[in-house]
Amino acid sequence: MSGRRRLASLALHLALLAAAAATLFPLLWMVSASLMPAGETALGPRLVPSAPTLAHYRALLGRLHLLRSAANSAVLAVSVTAISLAVNSLAGYAFAKLRFAGRDALFRALLAAMVVPGQVAMLPLFLLLKSLGLVNSLWGVIVPGAASIFAIFLFRQYALSIPDSLLDAARVDGAGEARVYWSIALPACRPILVTLAVFTFMGTWNDFLWPLVVLSDADLQTLPVALANLAGEHVQDTELMMAGAVLTILPVVIVFVCLQRYYLRGLLGGAVKG
Amino acid sequence: MSVNRSPLAIGFAAPALALIAVFFALPVAASLLLSLTDFDIYAIGDPATLRFVGLANYAHLLRDPLFWTALANTATFVAVGGPLSIAVSLAAALAVHARLTRFRSVFRTVFFLPVVTTLVAVAVVWRVLYHPRVGVLNGALAALGIPPLDWLGDARLAMPALILMAVWKSFGFNMVIFLAGLQAIPERLYEAARIDGAGAAAQLRHVTLPALAPTLLFVAISTGIGSFQLFAEPYVMTAGGPSNRTLSIVLLMYREGFRWWNMGYAAAVAFVLFAILLAVTALLWRLRPREAGA
Numbered sequence: 001m002s003g004r005r006r007l008a009s010l011a012l013h014l015a016l017l018a019a020a021a022a023t024l025f026p027l028l029w030m031v032s033a034s035l036m037p038a039g040e041t042a043l044g045p046r047l048v049p050s051a052p053t054l055a056h057y058r059a060l061l062g063r064l065h066l067l068r069s070a071a072n073s074a075v076l077a078v079s080v081t082a083i084s085l086a087v088n089s090l091a092g093y094a095f096a097k098l099r100f101a102g103r104d105a106l107f108r109a110l111l112a113a114m115v116v117p118g119q120v121a122m123l124p125l126f127l128l129l130k131s132l133g134l135v136n137s138l139w140g141v142i143v144p145g146a147a148s149i150f151a152i153f154l155f156r157q158y159a160l161s162i163p164d165s166l167l168d169a170a171r172v173d174g175a176g177e178a179r180v181y182w183s184i185a186l187p188a189c190r191p192i193l194v195t196l197a198v199f200t201f202m203g204t205w206n207d208f209l210w211p212l213v214v215l216s217d218a219d220l221q222t223l224p225v226a227l228a229n230l231a232g233e234h235v236q237d238t239e240l241m242m243a244g245a246v247l248t249i250l251p252v253v254i255v256f257v258c259l260q261r262y263y264l265r266g267l268l269g270g271a272v273k274g
Numbered sequence: 275m276s277v278n279r280s281p282l283a284i285g286f287a288a289p290a291l292a293l294i295a296v297f298f299a300l301p302v303a304a305s306l307l308l309s310l311t312d313f314d315i316y317a318i319g320d321p322a323t324l325r326f327v328g329l330a331n332y333a334h335l336l337r338d339p340l341f342w343t344a345l346a347n348t349a350t351f352v353a354v355g356g357p358l359s360i361a362v363s364l365a366a367a368l369a370v371h372a373r374l375t376r377f378r379s380v381f382r383t384v385f386f387l388p389v390v391t392t393l394v395a396v397a398v399v400w401r402v403l404y405h406p407r408v409g410v411l412n413g414a415l416a417a418l419g420i421p422p423l424d425w426l427g428d429a430r431l432a433m434p435a436l437i438l439m440a441v442w443k444s445f446g447f448n449m450v451i452f453l454a455g456l457q458a459i460p461e462r463l464y465e466a467a468r469i470d471g472a473g474a475a476a477q478l479r480h481v482t483l484p485a486l487a488p489t490l491l492f493v494a495i496s497t498g499i500g501s502f503q504l505f506a507e508p509y510v511m512t513a514g515g516p517s518n519r520t521l522s523i524v525l526l527m528y529r530e531g532f533r534w535w536n537m538g539y540a541a542a543v544a545f546v547l548f549a550i551l552l553a554v555t556a557l558l559w560r561l562r563p564r565e566a567g568a
Contacts, residue, residue, distance in 0.1 A: 009374040016369055020384045023442065027387065029410060030399045041402065045413025091290035098283035106287075110294070116302055117503060117551055119524055120544045123537045124304035125297060127318075147293035177282050206392045208506045209524070213532050224394035228510050231398045238402050245395035256390040260383060263390075267447070268454045 027249075034242035041238040056243035066244060068219060069226035074251075076141050076211075076222060077204040083146040084200045085193060091147075092155025093185050097167060098177070107156075110149045119209075126213060140214040141222075145204060151196050154266060158192035159185060195266035198259045202252050223248045309541035318535060331542035341543065343518050344526040347433060351522065352501040355437040360493055362445040364486075367452035368478075382453065386446035393443065397510035400439045401426065404511075426512050429519045436507045436520055444500070448493045455489035456482070491562045498554050502547065523547050 033041055034056055036049040060066040094100070095107050125144060126135065134140040162185060170180045186193070211222040221229070227244045234240060256263060309331055311317075317324045335341050370381050388396065403411050404425035412422040425435040459482065467477045504522040508514050514521035514529075523543060531540030 005374070012369060012372060012374055013376070016375065016381055019366065019369070020381060023385055023388060023446075026396065026399050026403060026442070027391070029403065030396075033402070042408055044408050045410045045416075046408075047410070087290040087293065091287040094283060094286035098286060100281075100283040100287075106291070113294075113299070115499075115552060115555060116298075117499070117544075117548055119503065119527060120305050120548050121298050121301035122527075123531050123541050123544065124301035124308055126532070127537070128297075128301060128304075130318075143293070144297040147290040147297070149294065152290060177286075181286065202390060206390075206394075208394050208509075209528065213528075224392050227392075227398060228394050231401070231510060241398055242402070245392075245398050248395040249391045252390050252392060253387065256387075257383070260386075264386075264450055267450060 030242050030245050030249075033239055034246045036239045038237065038239055041242075042236070056237075056240045057247070059240060060243055060247065065218070066223070066226060066230075066247065069221050069223045070247065072138065072215070072220055073205055073223040076138055077201045079138075079142050080145045080204040081197050081200045083142065084148060084151060085197060087147055088151035088196065089155050089186065089189065089193065090181070091152045093159050093181055093189075095152065096156040096159035097162065097164070097185065110152065114149050114153075122210070122213065129214065135214055136217045136220055138215070138220065141204075141207075141211055144210075145207075148200070151200065154196060155189065155192055158189050162188050191262065191265070194259065195262040198255060198263045199266050202255060202263075205252050305541045305544060308538055309545050311538045313536075313538040313541075315535035317537075327538070331539045332546075334539065335542050335546065340518065340521065340526065341546075344521045344523045347519065347521055348502060348504055348523045350433055351437060351440070351504050352498055354434075355440050356494070356497045356501050358437065359441045359445050360448055360490075360497060362441055363448035363493070364452055366445060366449045367456060368482075370449070371453055371456045382450070385449055388443045389446040391443070393506045394510055396443060397439070397507050401511045404435055427516055429516050432512055432516055432520045436504075436511065439511075440501075440504075440507060444497075448497060451489060451493055452486065455486045459485045488562070491558065495555055495558050498558065499551055502551055502554070 029047070032048055033046075035052040035054070036046065037051055037053055038055070040046055040050060095103060129135050129140045129144070134143065166188070167180050167184055170184050175183065206224065207222075208224045208228070212225050212228070215221055215225065227241070227248050230244055231241055310326060310328060312325050312327045312330070366385050369375065370378055370385070375381070403409050406412060406422055406424040406427060409425070411425065416422065423431060426432050463481045463485070464477055467481050472480060503524055505524040505528065508520040508522055508525050509528075512520045514525050524547070527540045527543040527547070530536045530543060
């Protein structure tokens with residue numbers, strides 16, 4: 001390496017390290033503040049706890065029903081993910097590999113519908129769910145969240161790459177259509193299923209506006225809604241709030257770090273082919 | 275084969291299509307009707323009080339100073355935050371992609387991390403970082419000899435503060451899209467440029483940026499659409515204040531619809547948001563680079 005090149009490399013890496021430190025800082029500070037004794041953040045800008053303590057985590061999980069909210073969030077994220085994988089993979093497979101009247105027109109209509117922001121549907125959807133008795137029920141989040149045009153689209157794009165000969169061979173062997181889907185198509189689409197699972201899980205876990213509207217009962221609140229309420233009520237208890245923020249973020253960060261390959265593929269599949 | 279033409283075929287798509295029809299298409303259509311009524315808290319108890327009011331909600335909206343404030347605030351967030359976020363994303367992508375860079379995947383993961391975090395949770399964290407007296411941000415400014423700023427309490431600073439947080443939260447997303455675009459540029463284009471005597475800056479200007487144009491279009495549209503839906507940041511960090519300077523369109527819709535139950539009026543707000551998104555998307559789409567033969 002020439003001297004000039006070495007200098008350029010040094011400058012580039014210093015800039016990258018500075019940017020990485022700035023990016024991580026709010027998250028690291030959150031963890032650090034969650035370990036500070038109560039009231040320490042009110043004394044002035046502090047970076048590290050004087051005497052690290054897990055008291056706030058204990059308080060959150062015991063006294064303030066946050067465990068309940070965490071369970072709600074987990075139940076919602078897992079059920080939406082499971083149902084979404086089932087219905088969207090069936091639809092994506094049908095649009096990719098089966099023929100039925102109006103298929104292509106229907107698919108184009110679905111793609112066009114993606115420009116409609118979800119907020120437009122929200123008010124009548126609330127009234128509809130209210131009349132069905134699904135407001136203040138976890139089903140009020142699960143049912144409207146199950147089908148996703150984006151998920152159908154991603155699955156279809158992937159399923160298009162399955163050779164028709166593979167499916168036909170199974171049909172010749174006497175397999176019914178359901179069997180072809182279950183035993184041939186689904187296993188071939190495993191990677192995109194993982195991608196969709198990660199997307200749906202994280203999207204449902206992080207969602208705020210709809211759970212805020214539909215699940216107002218204290219016992220049914222999700223973690224982000226409970227945290228927003230906590231932040232409204234306990235403005236002084238900064239360290240407690242930081243512990244709540246850590247508990248809210250931790251599951252999605254773990255899922256992402258373990259499965260980021262799948263997550264990023266889904267993101268790029270949507271971007272490049274979309 | 276004829277089996278896959280059987281009536282069974284649409285049965286595979288039916289569950290998803292039925293859910294989309296009932297829980298998305300139907301409400302969207304109903305929303306348009308709702309916006310033409312005076313649906314309010316009384317109508318929830320007794321639908322008989324519901325009246326058709328034509329375009330009165332839209333007329334009211336155009337005369338409502340709060341709507342114009344929300345529109346102006348949201349437009350600021352989109353017009354300043356969007357390009358800023360895209361510029362940071364592009365710079366990060368170029369730095370991570372650079373030939374000299376080592377540990378690329380580590381940097382990529384770190385820059386992407388804020389994207390996956392829960393917006394509400396990081397908004398709570400940033401609210402503390404922005405605290406005028408004990409916030410770490412003002413602590414850092416003090417170390418540089420800059421007097422403390424009331425980030426979220428000052429009417430001029432609150433929106434810039436939300437934008438700064440939003441850029442931090444979102445730039446990793448577009449960075450990953452740009453990285454994919456950069457990887458797709460054929461190496462021979464750079465070789466040809468070098469043979470023509472192009473330096474690093476000229477290569478960036480004449481090879482990299484033109485090749486990224488289609489990616490940029492996708493990024494601009496998706497960032498624009500996402501930014502117009504600003505909600506959780508002002509909800510958690512400023513409650514729309516100070517003096518409504520961070521009130522966004524979706525926050526206005528939420529308040530009117532779900533706090534005051536003025537659902538007819540809120541539906542009109544939602545439809546105006548939809549119309550704006552359509553217009554912006556169409557405008558950006560018209561600006562798309564046209565390739566020969568494409």
